Amino acid sequence: MPACSECLHARHLASSRASSSKRSLCSSSRSSKPQLAKQLQSRADRLQQHAAASSSSSSSSSAVAASPFSIDIQGLQLSLGPDGNKRRILKSCDLKVQRGSLHMLLGPNGCGKSTLLRVLGGLLYPDSGLVQTDEPSGFVFQNPDHQVVMPTVAADVAFGLGRYVLPEQQVRDAVEVALQLVNMQQFMHRATHTLSGGQRQRVAIAGALAEDPKLLLLDELTTFLDVEDQFGVLEAVRAVTHARRDVTAVWVTHRFEELAYADAASYMEDGRVVFTGSPDQMKARLRAMGANGIS
Ligand SMILES: Nc1ncnc2c1ncn2[C@@H]1O[C@H](COP(=O)(O)OP(=O)(O)O)[C@@H](O)[C@H]1O
Numbered sequence: 001m002p003a004c005s006e007c008l009h010a011r012h013l014a015s016s017r018a019s020s021s022k023r024s025l026c027s028s029s030r031s032s033k034p035q036l037a038k039q040l041q042s043r044a045d046r047l048q049q050h051a052a053a054s055s056s057s058s059s060s061s062s063a064v065a066a067s068p069f070s071i072d073i074q075g076l077q078l079s080l081g082p083d084g085n086k087r088r089i090l091k092s093c094d095l096k097v098q099r100g101s102l103h104m105l106l107g108p109n110g111c112g113k114s115t116l117l118r119v120l121g122g123l124l125y126p127d128s129g130l131v132q133t134d135e136p137s138g139f140v141f142q143n144p145d146h147q148v149v150m151p152t153v154a155a156d157v158a159f160g161l162g163r164y165v166l167p168e169q170q171v172r173d174a175v176e177v178a179l180q181l182v183n184m185q186q187f188m189h190r191a192t193h194t195l196s197g198g199q200r201q202r203v204a205i206a207g208a209l210a211e212d213p214k215l216l217l218l219d220e221l222t223t224f225l226d227v228e229d230q231f232g233v234l235e236a237v238r239a240v241t242h243a244r245r246d247v248t249a250v251w252v253t254h255r256f257e258e259l260a261y262a263d264a265a266s267y268m269e270d271g272r273v274v275f276t277g278s279p280d281q282m283k284a285r286l287r288a289m290g291a292n293g294i295s
């Protein structure tokens with residue numbers, strides 16, 4: 001079974017960073033095992049409530065923290081590269097993202113989108129600036145073949161939970177909840193190699209969701225997908241943020257048609273966020289920049 005050590009490492013690191021890790025003015029810390037067990041239980045309870053009220057459009061009952069922003073970044077600077085030859089990649093970068101939204105991040109290749117995502121997930125630490133984010137976070141990357149590594153869907157979604165000592169029933173519940181959130185519950189016992197690319201991406205997202213993240217970091221997930229799968233994955237992510245108003249998704253993309261699914265979007269250039277607005281405002285800006293194919 002192919003496994004990209006970098007992606008797996010990142011998936012684990014992102015969701016297991018040490019509680020002692022310090023980012024400037026970090027808002028909260030990683031859960032301990034008993035806390036995770038409690039979170040998973042409370043999420044199972046919430047899902048039951050959600051299922052009971054599934055026809056209602058009201059949001060989940062989970063508490064929403066005082067700030068409306070799940071991400072608040074100000075003046076973020078980050079240099080990367082070998083010692084003595086470091087290059088400034090993020091240059092006084094600012095970004096605010098509303099909690100419970102699907103926020104898209106666009107910009108030319110090399111402008112720093114993936115680097116910013118890694119800072120948001122705690123995989124990279126800023127040289128200076130303020131970084132406040134909801135935690136924990138979960139990453140999903142471009143290539144599902146590098147992330148979906150277990151023989152069955154259920155085993156893959158449970159994979160990340162394996163490092164906690166959790167009662168079996170709790171793991172089963174967490175897997176079920178995560179698969180329901182991405183509308184893949186009917187595939188629970190399927191062999192992962194029989195799934196389409198989009199279904200595999202939804203399994204990868206469920207794997208991240210199983211650990212009850214508050215921030216989903218999604219880096220060009222639809223690059224390898226056909227149109228049907230592309231929109232299926234987008235639908236799933238939007239459904240997660242709408243069903244769970246305390247979960248925020250940051251979606252990096254270069255496919256402008258995906259803006260139709262966004263609550264808001266930001267555009268990056270040369271290490272900075274240069275524009276944030278509604279999807280329509282973003283489309284207007286892209287048109288003004290001469291981008292093709294903006295409907
Ligand atoms: N570990 C690294 N060391 C040095 N330069 C890096 C490293 N990671 C990324 N970069 C550089 O940072 C810039 C931004 O990269 P990236 O965040 O991947 O851009 P994007 O995702 O927008 O295409 C690029 O010029 C890239 O070469």
Ligand SMILES: [Mg+2]
Pocket residue numbers: 113114115219
């Ligand atoms: Mg990138």
